[in-house]
Amino acid sequence: MNQIFHRPWLVIRRAAGVGVMCLLGLTTLSTTLQAEDVLDLQAATTELSYQLTTAKSDASHASDKFAPAVVQQFALQQVKALGSLQKMDQGWNQAQLDFTPLGPGTHSWLVNAHIDGISVGYMIITANRTGNLQLSEYGQGEHNPYDLSLLLQSLQRHHLNLEELSHAEDIQLRYASPLLAYWKVEQSGAGTIYIDATNGDTLPNGAVKAMERESRVEHTRPPSPTLSLSVQLQSRTEEVPKIPAFSADPIYVQPDFDPADNLLWITSEAVPVTSLQPLIQQWKNHQAVVFSADERNVLYGGPLPVTGYQIWRMDDGSEQMEYVAIGGHSSVKRFVPIDTLMNDGHFYAFKP
Known part of the structure; x- marks a missing residue:
């Protein structure tokens, strides 16, 4: 069993992202647009879309x-x-x-x-x-x-x-x-x-x-x-x-969830991840996964749920790239290289 208060400085660092996420969610809720504001927003969006031309x-x-x-x-x-x-x-x-x-x-x-x-x-x-x-x-x-x-x-x-x-x-x-x-x-x-x-x-x-x-x-x-x-x-x-030339395997999808719904993962040890396989094993064990970039969570909009993966392969078999899906609950779901996430944060079992 994991010790609840091991490495308190790291626990605080992980929790900071959750706190910011919850606070920002409440701020957004408190500023929900009224019906007339929605019309104004739609008009402003149309106007701005012409200005920010792609x-x-x-x-x-x-x-x-x-x-x-x-x-x-x-x-x-x-x-x-x-x-x-x-x-x-x-x-x-x-x-x-x-x-x-x-x-x-x-x-x-x-x-x-x-x-x-x-x-x-x-x-x-x-x-x-x-x-x-x-x-x-x-x-x-x-x-x-x-x-x-x-x-x-x-x-x-x-x-x-x-x-x-x-x-x-x-x-x-x-x-x-x-x-x-x-x-x-x-x-x-x-x-x-x-x-x-x-x-x-x-x-x-x-x-x-x-x-x-x-x-x-x-x-x-x-x-x-x-x-x-x-x-x-x-x-x-x-x-x-x-x-x-390269190809992509079918997408493997997991249910979306909110990491703030159960904060026990904050006190747990990170799942050792050096490739996609440990995450696949977590999902086989019916365990959801959270990604946390610790003190950099504010730059990820995280902590974030990990809700799937997709593997890309060079047609000649020389290389492959593993992508995992992060976000989707309070932010856009993004497929990003797992190597990038491993270098910038850690993965945790949602309910350790």
């Missing part, structure tokens, strides 16, 4: 105005892999792709897939410090990061003038390594506000700026071997290199 790129016509041709070709390989799963296709093969660069110096692009305005899913493609492209995260369905309704609700909580802020230069889409998707909102004559693009929560300025610095340093470090689905980014030539 690149419309037909899948059959590459354009490097908003994303290099090799990035678009890499995205099409992801679409092909996802579309090959008939039960999970959801229209990927028929979708139009919108490419949006995620801020200067981030080497990342948001790819929204939709059919007649209805979202199919999203991907975030990143060039790592070796210059290779990798699928940093992705999701299925209509709930995607950078949802304008989340942004506008957050701005209303800050009592900001939406008309003054409804310009692309004032509201910027950003992405910081390893997995922070956020908006940077610049106010004339006032401080900058950072907003989590997966749940609409306000992020602490100091933590975001520190992560931005860390992300920039990451791109200057000597390269180290990493497991990724990658292709060299050729930014100075129109020639598109041959992109390796």
Whole structure:
């Protein structure tokens, strides 16, 4: 049996994320929009969507105005892999792709897939410090990061003038390594506000700026071997290199839950995870799993439920990448590399 009060400093650190999550949930509840506010929000969303214009790129016509041709070709390989799963296709093969660069110096692009305005899913493609492209995260369905309704609700909580802020230069889409998707909102004559693009929560300025610095340093470090689905980014030539082919296994899904419903996991030992197999074993034992990044939970919107996985494979059998699903209860469900999570936090049995 685990000791209830072992390593109290770590327990407090894990609990801090839960406390912030609960507090923010209550704040959101207390500011629930009335009927007339909903109409105003819808009108503001429509207006802002015109201002924050994304690149419309037909899948059959590459354009490097908003994303290099090799990035678009890499995205099409992801679409092909996802579309090959008939039960999970959801229209990927028929979708139009919108490419949006995620801020200067981030080497990342948001790819929204939709059919007649209805979202199919999203991907975030990143060039790592070796210059290779990798699928940093992705999701299925209509709930995607950078949802304008989340942004506008957050701005209303800050009592900001939406008309003054409804310009692309004032509201910027950003992405910081390893997995922070956020908006940077610049106010004339006032401080900058950072907003989590997966749940609409306000992020602490100091933590975001520190992560931005860390992300920039990451791109200057000597390269180290990493497991990724990658292709060299050729930014100075129109020639598109041959992109390796790969496929995706069917998605394994677990029920969603709220980590704050049972806090016993905070006092437990982490599940030793060096690959996907220990998590699979937890699920075979009918045990839900929580991911916690400890003191960095505020940058994940966590702690978060782990609710599934999907394995991607190179067609030549040379490599594979394991993705796990995090979020889904109070934030967007995101499929992210398990290697990233292992480097940034720990996994816990929900009911130890």
